[in-house]
Amino acid sequence: MIEINQKKTKTAGIIGANGYTGSELVRLLAFHPHVSLSFLYSRSNSGTKISDLYPDLATVCEMVLTDQPQEVDILFLCLPHKESYNWLSQNQVKDDTLVIDLGNDFRLEGNFKNRNFIYGLPEINKKQLSGAKSIANPGCFATAIQLALLPLAEKGSLNEVYTTGITGSTGAGQSLQATTHFTWRNDNISAYKTLTHQHVDEILQQLVSFNSNEINLNFVPWRGDFARGIFTSSTVKTVVELSDIEQLFKDFYAEEPFVKVSEKAIDLKQVVNTNRCVIHIEKSGNVAVIHSAIDNLLKGASGQAVQNMNIAMGWEENVGLNLKPVAF
Template sequence: MSNKIKAGIIGGAGYTGGETLRLLLNHPHVEIAFINSRSQSGQPVHSIHTDLLGETELEFTSDITDDVDVVFLCVGHGEAKEQLQQTKFATKVKIIDLSQDHRLAANATIDQRQFIYGLPEINRDYIREANAIANPGCFATAIQLATLPLAANGLLNDVHATGITGSSGAGQKLQQSSHFTWRANNIEAYKTLSHQHLGEITETLTTLQPSLASINFVPWRGDFTRGIYISAYTKTDKSLAELANLYKDYYVEHPFVTVSDKMINLKQVVGTNKCLLHLEKVGDNVVIHAAIDNLLKGASGQAVQNMNLMFGLDETMGLKLKATSF
């Protein structure tokens, strides 16, 4: 690509805005046109994202320009829809929305834009042709990657899943459950069987297996900063060897998903755009464990992966990141 992709970030002071910026600053085919923040306008980016001291002299701005190729909406749920109503971007400007505002089919059309659900492991060909992407949720990404191969082969029965997420999953705004004194040495279940990501999970899986019965999910808040680990199980008469081959075949052309023959852990994925999967068979239950970084494969990393696909780049461009194992 001779000309660099001009990218704008709206909502740049938060966790996903910061992660998106970190990735784009090091992307060989991108230049940052603006990083918007109403609360931090005029301040150096590194005053908020302090790890970027010495990396960039960019400043936050309250301005939003149409003279870009792609805009990342890194704002809160409900705010992305409002932003697109306030700022009428030209149809040539591609939109990647990291909020939940446009993930469900009922909310996928706004003005002349049709938002494509941005899970590359099922929608890669549609993403390549899209001009608007609804980036998946973090728990939704992990659970879907754990179950897509079964749904694609009509093998999902009732699904039961538990998952634990780090404090960064709650966003940057301080709340009781993100205080250090609350999180340290503590865990808690929340939104039992009612998590907001269940809708997008169900929509995706039923496109592959319309007969899907039910998805039951209990999320947990964990005593760590970043990462998601889920365990999902369903009944099947397939052997573990058959299931492992089925998963490996499904993901053979998807560079960020790896099926491990050994048990997986969070440190293998934190700081990367990877999803690791591991299968176990106990009686007639298959258990699928999945681990991702909630801010990367679960948010900003997947958004950049989608950008790469939309602009005809290798989807791994700028995303060959290093985990920290100790």
């Protein structure tokens, strides 16, 4: 029988544990060999068992949600956008506590008092993330699109980019909205925030640091008739041969455990329930299309947060993240 080291070395707390990203973190951290959950914070559901909100956690975690945070080694902020700043302003957090924000408060402006938030896309910022105490987790669409474009940006090959992306209903959060209600979402599809999505600035901020040319990103996001996952397709003009583009991507991600470049067509089920991103490239004439797929709640949120935690703490990058996709 294989012996598993059950010793927990660091304490962790989740602010906003009642939401989708918070509950995903509970699932991941409950089995992480180096982390012990100390508290699950929620103002709206204080006094309620997390398993009463998410029955699938009944055999995983029976902790009761609280509105009283504790001192911990690692703090995850899983709050609605623009609320992390307010929470940090109103609560005392030790300087040596690792804070990972899953909202968008610090992705563009990374300073808060004495904290300088590092942008947490491991595939480009791994050195900066090592030993970091403040991390701004990337957005879900931002992660999928950046991973599809970064190798071309590094070569200065991006100029005009046209991207479409479709996301599942969990991307809109747990609160019920007209466009997440089953009777609206079922057998339906729609575009939203056309050319104005909040992740565009975040994406360009990172890409322009690699690319020698000005980049225009024309992004049209879509709501999909499924619960989780993101599939994006980015169209660019290039005279480079397909085989050379594929090799460029394979070389760029050669040392990255969660990015796979596939020569075969990809689909969403390859990544759902994993921290992986799969990429496939097609080309006709001087037009190339780079497809990328991720799970919006894992590589696009909670899984990437754990990946960033592992890097910051000096642990193996894939600890607690060896997850199997849901194929059937």
